Amino acid sequence: MKPDSSPIKSPKVKKEDKASKKRKSLESEDEDFKPVSKAKKAKKEVKKEKKGSDKKGSASSGTESSPKKRVKKEKEEEREVWKWWEEEKKDDGVKWKTLEHKGPVFAPPYEPLPDNVKFYYDGKQMKLAEETEEVATFYGKMLDHDYTTKDAFNTNFFRDWKKVMTKAEKEVITDLKKCNFKEICEYFKMKSEERKAMSKDQKKEIKEANEAITKEYGFCIIDGHKEKIGNFRIEPPGLFRGRGEHPKQGMLKRRVQAEDIIINCGKDSEIPEAPKGHKWKEVRHDNQVTWLASWNENIQGQTKYIMLNAASKLKGEKDWAKYEVARKLHKCVDKIRANYHEDFKSKEMRIRQRAVALYFIDKLALRAGNEKEEGETADTVGCCSLRVEHTKLYEEKDSKPYVVEFDFLGKDSIRYTNAIPVEKRVFKNLELFTQNKQPSDDLFDRLNTTILNKHLHDLMEGLTAKVFRTYNASRTLQEQLNLLTDPDDPVASKILSYNRANRAVAVLCNHQRAVPKTFAKSMQNMMTKIEDKKKTIQEAKRNVKDAKVDYKQSKSEKNRSNLDRKKKILERLEEQLQKLEVAATDRDENKDIALGTSKLNYLDPRISVAWCKKFDVPIEKIYNKTQREKFRWAIDMATAEFQF
DNA sequence: ACTAAGACTTGGAACAATCTTA
DNA sequence: TAAGATTGTTCCAAGTCTTAGT
Numbered sequence: 312m313k314p315d316s317s318p319i320k321s322p323k324v325k326k327e328d329k330a331s332k333k334r335k336s337l338e339s340e341d342e343d344f345k346p347v348s349k350a351k352k353a354k355k356e357v358k359k360e361k362k363g364s365d366k367k368g369s370a371s372s373g374t375e376s377s378p379k380k381r382v383k384k385e386k387e388e389e390r391e392v393w394k395w396w397e398e399e400k401k402d403d404g405v406k407w408k409t410l411e412h413k414g415p416v417f418a419p420p421y422e423p424l425p426d427n428v429k430f431y432y433d434g435k436q437m438k439l440a441e442e443t444e445e446v447a448t449f450y451g452k453m454l455d456h457d458y459t460t461k462d463a464f465n466t467n468f469f470r471d472w473k474k475v476m477t478k479a480e481k482e483v484i485t486d487l488k489k490c491n492f493k494e495i496c497e498y499f500k501m502k503s504e505e506r507k508a509m510s511k512d513q514k515k516e517i518k519e520a521n522e523a524i525t526k527e528y529g530f531c532i533i534d535g536h537k538e539k540i541g542n543f544r545i546e547p548p549g550l551f552r553g554r555g556e557h558p559k560q561g562m563l564k565r566r567v568q569a570e571d572i573i574i575n576c577g578k579d580s581e582i583p584e585a586p587k588g589h590k591w592k593e594v595r596h597d598n599q600v601t602w603l604a605s606w607n608e609n610i611q612g613q614t615k616y617i618m619l620n621a622a623s624k625l626k627g628e629k630d631w632a633k634y635e636v637a638r639k640l641h642k643c644v645d646k647i648r649a650n651y652h653e654d655f656k657s658k659e660m661r662i663r664q665r666a667v668a669l670y671f672i673d674k675l676a677l678r679a680g681n682e683k684e685e686g687e688t689a690d691t692v693g694c695c696s697l698r699v700e701h702t703k704l705y706e707e708k709d710s711k712p713y714v715v716e717f718d719f720l721g722k723d724s725i726r727y728t729n730a731i732p733v734e735k736r737v738f739k740n741l742e743l744f745t746q747n748k749q750p751s752d753d754l755f756d757r758l759n760t761t762i763l764n765k766h767l768h769d770l771m772e773g774l775t776a777k778v779f780r781t782y783n784a785s786r787t788l789q790e791q792l793n794l795l796t797d798p799d800d801p802v803a804s805k806i807l808s809y810n811r812a813n814r815a816v817a818v819l820c821n822h823q824r825a826v827p828k829t830f831a832k833s834m835q836n837m838m839t840k841i842e843d844k845k846k847t848i849q850e851a852k853r854n855v856k857d858a859k860v861d862y863k864q865s866k867s868e869k870n871r872s873n874l875d876r877k878k879k880i881l882e883r884l885e886e887q888l889q890k891l892e893v894a895a896t897d898r899d900e901n902k903d904i905a906l907g908t909s910k911l912n913y914l915d916p917r918i919s920v921a922w923c924k925k926f927d928v929p930i931e932k933i934y935n936k937t938q939r940e941k942f943r944w945a946i947d948m949a950t951a952e953f954q955f
Numbered sequence: 956a957c958t959a960a961g962a963c964t965t966g967g968a969a970c971a972a973t974c975t976t977a
Numbered sequence: 978t979a980a981g982a983t984t985g986t987t988c989c990a991a992g993t994c995t996t997a998g999t
Contacts, residue, residue: 546989554967554990600962608989614961615989629963678965679993688991722992723966761957764994777964777993824967829982836982905967912965935985 393536395624396631396944406601406625410576412531412540414583414591415604415617416524418547418566421445428498431491432484442475446563449550451495458552464561468550471563531603531619532580539620540603545572551610555689555724562610571606601625611687621911622940631944634915636773637782638955644782647770648673655736660743661757665766667740668694668755672776675729676783676819678722679760679776691720694776695760700750704741705730713738727821784816784913789955791815792922805928807893809919814900816909824905837895844888851881910938916945921953 423444429436430447439447450459450468458464469487476484484490509517528543548566551559569589576582578596585591592606602616619625640647651673654666671677672694680693692701701719708714708730715738716730733741744754760776767774791812796805827833858874916934920942923930930939930946939946 542988544988552968552990557990602962605961611990612960613990616962618963626964633964681993683992691991693992723990725967760993775994822966827983833982908966937985 392943393538393624394947395628396948400628404599407577407598408534409580410531410533410598410603411580412576412583412603413528414574414585415572416528416544417569417586418545424448424495424498428494430495431493433486433489434491437483440477440480443472443477443480445548446472446475447490447492448495448499449548449563451492452499453550454492454496458550458560461560463556463558464550467559467561468563471561475563533619533623533625536624538623541618541620543617545606546608546615553689555691555720557689558686559610559688565609567606573605575600575603575605622937622943627941627944630941633781634785634917634955636778637785637915640771640774640778640782641786641955643771644673650770652736655734655740661762663740664744664755664758665763667737667744668758668763669767670733670737672779673783675717675731676780676821677727678780679763681760689720689724691722691724693721693760695755695758695763697754698750699745699748699752699754702741702745702754704738704745715741721821725821725823780820781913784820784909785915785918785955787816787819788812788914789918792918796922796926798926802928802932803890804893805926806932807897809922809928809933810897810901810906813906813910813914814904816914817904817906820909820913822905822908823903826902830902834895834899837891837898841888841891841895844884844891848881848884848888851877851884855881911941915955916942917949917953918955920945920949921951924949925951 421441423441430439430444431437450472453459465487473481473484525543529540530537531540532538545567546564549564551557551562551564553560569585570592572591573593573595574583574591575595575597577598582594602618604617605614607613608615621627621630651666651669654662655670657663657666672679678693680696682696683691692698697719701717703716703718705714705716706712708716711732713735714730714732716728718726718728721727741754744756748754748756764775767776767778792809795808795812797808800808855874855877858870858877862870862874864870919933920930922928923933934942934946
């Protein structure tokens with residue numbers, strides 16, 4: 312489970328890889344594209360700019376390009392960056408003072424199929440009414456997808472499709488199996504090929520049009536600062552794709568109109584204009600919330616929101632606060648652990664259940680596990696909603712005592728399997744909890760997330776079940792980094808160590824992914840490369856040997872330098888081989904593990920930033936551009952000494 | 956106390972852009 | 978230079994937790 316505690320030493324890497332260089336140059340162009348904001352903002356932020364903003368770390372980016380350009384770039388940044396983290400923050404529920412935006416972008420209207428693309432029912436061609444056809448295209452587009460093989464999906468789709476059919480259509484189309492969507496499917500595939508095959512100019516045109524939309528609708532002005540919106544496009548209509556065995560999969564997600572949308576903006580701001588001939592459902596001015604627009608989605612009846620980008624103040628501040636709560640937990644976690652250990656022995660069943668559940672949440676980073684409405688969603692569980700059937704108890708397994716085996720579907724129907732030895736008291740309690748119960752009964756029948764969180768709140772202000780996940784994730788990263796990083800390693804090896812630490816967290820949080828389709832092949836490629844390298848090494852070794860012989864025979868300067876040269880070549884090759892092997896290992900270890908979620912949501916960025924600063928690893932190696940924007944607060948404030 | 960609604964975070968897959976390779 | 982691989986971005990579903998309503 313845990314990564315090797317001995318970091319793999321890999322050779323020194325002198326050259327910076329091409330990829331990152333190219334990326335860098337692109338980024339600087341991007342900076343220039345950024346919108347220029349008002350002048351009054353500029354002076355306010357300039358004064359906040361610190362003197363020695365960046366001492367090291369940028370050393371490797373060398374190049375020092377042309378001084379002129381650098382100056383210009385820095386100026387832009389000064390003007391743009393809102394260092395909100397240096398401002399005082401209030402906790403009064405007011406999220407903003409002023410908020411102005413242009414409203415959401417709607418999905419493009421339906422474009423009817425050309426006449427040569429036909430739909431057939433029972434072998435006979437059939438022209439569908441526009442709305443019927445639109446819904447048919449939703450299905451046709453998904454013909455190659457696994458979804459269309461599922462009964463629930465097909466049943467739900469057909470039911471909803473019939474609802475939009477004309478009376479006449481309804482009478483004819485009575486069996487989904489007799490529907491032929493082939494040409495529709497082909498048509499959209501062809502369209503997508505066409506798009507890919509477009510000329511450079513055409514692509515550029517489209518790109519520019521998109522950028523223009525983003526420029527207009529992708530930003531808002533909040534408290535005098537221009538900030539990116541996260542999702543300013545309304546979700547287009549389509550077929551609902553639930554995860555796992557979702558009972559509602561295939562249902563028609565209807566088109567959202569202005570009449571469905573509530574706009575939220577400042578009282579004195581300009582109200583966004585609804586599309587021609589339309590009116591907003593409502594315009595309100597609620598500064599206790601962070602969303603700009605919302606609507607109700609028709610599948611689950613949930614509210615959907617348009618909110619700010621992760622790099623915004625509103626999101627960043629919340630993120631920062633989240634990690635501060637987790638750090639606070641660090642200070643009292645010993646006490647809390649002692650506390651639930653005590654509770655294992657409680658006379659009250661509900662207390663014991665609470666204690667054991669908390670033990671799992673703490674030890675295994677399980678999610679809280681709210682109840683869900685049956686039949687509305689896929690059958691998934693978290694800690695508090697575990698059922699008897701999700702665990703197996705073994706007095707002894709693999710020569711370990713008191714093993715609990717978990718097997719259940721968690722969030723997004725991702726399977727969680729784990730067999731862990733637990734303390735005897737926990738084990739005995741679990742036996743007690745399962746006594747006289749059916750497999751489908753709740754394991755913790757006296758517990759739910761509300762009860763658990765209420766208790767946690769008493770233990771520490773702001774403490775909830777999910778804080779343990781954040782806490783243990785960040786803690787694991789910090790510990791693994793401390794353990795794995797060798798200051799004498801070259802950057803590449805340090806990064807491998809970082810990835811391994813990150814991986815340990817992803818494993819803890821059960822962040823899985825489907826093995827990439829190209830995995831086997833790309834692994835194969837790496838292996839052949841390694842084999843090739845080994846062969847060249849053999850050759851190089853022979854060369855060294857020969858040179859040695861020559862040198863022994865005649866200790867001339869020429870032979871000596873030749874030997875040295877051959878040795879150098881061999882050394883280089885061996886370094887390259889190691890690097891390849893390390894990369895292969897890294898990839899293999901990572902094939903079914905997703906690092907993104909933990910990096911973005913669970914790991915205090917200050918840990919990573921501090922690590923980079925301490926070990927002279929450029930931050931770009933760890934965070935890409937978007938991530939750097941999101942974590943700007945951490946990059947700016949964390950010093951090498953920061954410890955979680 | 957209980958439920959439902961609301962607000963916000965977390966999650967993997969799909970899609971798009973870019974890079975590498977044959 | 979097109980195809981294939983890799984990386985970055987968008988999408989939107991599915992959680993958590995709080996608040997409002999009864």
